Amino acid sequence: MDLPFPDLATRPRAEGGLVMALPKGRILKQLSPLLARAGLEPEPDFTSESSRKLRFTTNHPNLDLIRVRSFDVATFVAFGAAQIGVCGADVLMEHDFPEIYAPLDLRIGACRVSVAEPAEMVAGEDPSRWSTVTVATKYPRIAARHFAARGIQAEVVHLNGAMELAPAMGLSRLIVDLVQTGATLAANGLVETEVIAPVTSRLIVNRTALKTEPEAIGAWIARLRAALDG
Structure with a gap:
């Protein structure tokens, strides 16, 4: 069951918790309706143009969001700082990280x-x-x-x-x-x-995290796939 936002906006990753890396700018605006359909609601500061925060809580206590440059999303996910993320196929082509698996074409950012x-x-x-x-x-x-x-x-x-x-x-x-x-x-x-x-935007996951936390990551893949098809 989804819970209200925690009091602390910044917290260490909890056992079994995930971090999702999202790109700033145009793609984030296109992505927001898809995240909403998947049942993911960030804390209010996430959509604030004036907020200087980079890490945000959500209505899911086991998932935090970070907001970074589009080219940096793949790096955060490849090195395991984030377990899941969204980035363009151009970024994946340029970096070609073997640690990244891209299970979904989100059909945005064409x-x-x-x-x-x-x-x-x-x-x-x-x-x-x-x-x-x-x-x-x-x-x-x-x-x-x-x-x-x-x-x-x-x-x-x-x-x-x-x-x-x-x-x-x-x-x-x-x-x-x-x-x-x-x-x-x-x-x-x-x-x-x-x-x-x-180029379109893709959902990406860290391969090691997918092996160690298949249920948690698999659930978000399923949620976003359902949101795409819904």
């Missing part, structure tokens, strides 16, 4: 990892003739693997944001970035030339 280049270069370029290419991206492993599969060595410029500026500023010929509508690319004179992979 976008894609794509290659883009300046519009004026598209007509005059022949990628089949390239041996090397400079690429600005926050996905160095995805970019390197993608171009290596085509026999091209990618010289990666690792940026955490503002990728669209890189070609115009002479940092790179191309970018590899997450694209939703393409509006930001167009506003910066870039054209999407290739989709590397479609």
Whole structure:
């Protein structure tokens, strides 16, 4: 039975308790209705824009939430600091943690990892003739693997944001970035030339935790699967 919120907002993980890592920002807003349908209600501060807290209690005394950057969700789960979480398929592709199992596609946060280049270069370029290419991206492993599969060595410029500026500023010929509508690319004179992979958000779990606490983690997988299908 679900209980009222505990008095303490921060508490050590109880025996048999779980921590779920969730991403900040746009995906969290899309995720909230699904969590509600699964019967998960965070403490009020969880949805507060002004709250500086990162760990939150819920209406389930054996489950806490942490709110972190999307790229960090996978790291928290892979290293066992959180046993369950939600992150994009792009993050899983980039990190490729063997410790993570992704049992559910949550069908939110739809976008894609794509290659883009300046519009004026598209007509005059022949990628089949390239041996090397400079690429600005926050996905160095995805970019390197993608171009290596085509026999091209990618010289990666690792940026955490503002990728669209890189070609115009002479940092790179191309970018590899997450694209939703393409509006930001167009506003910066870039054209999407290739989709590397479609992306949606996934439920992820730590494999060791799934073995040691199969009932608790399995119950949340079942709750979220039912919420998706309901």
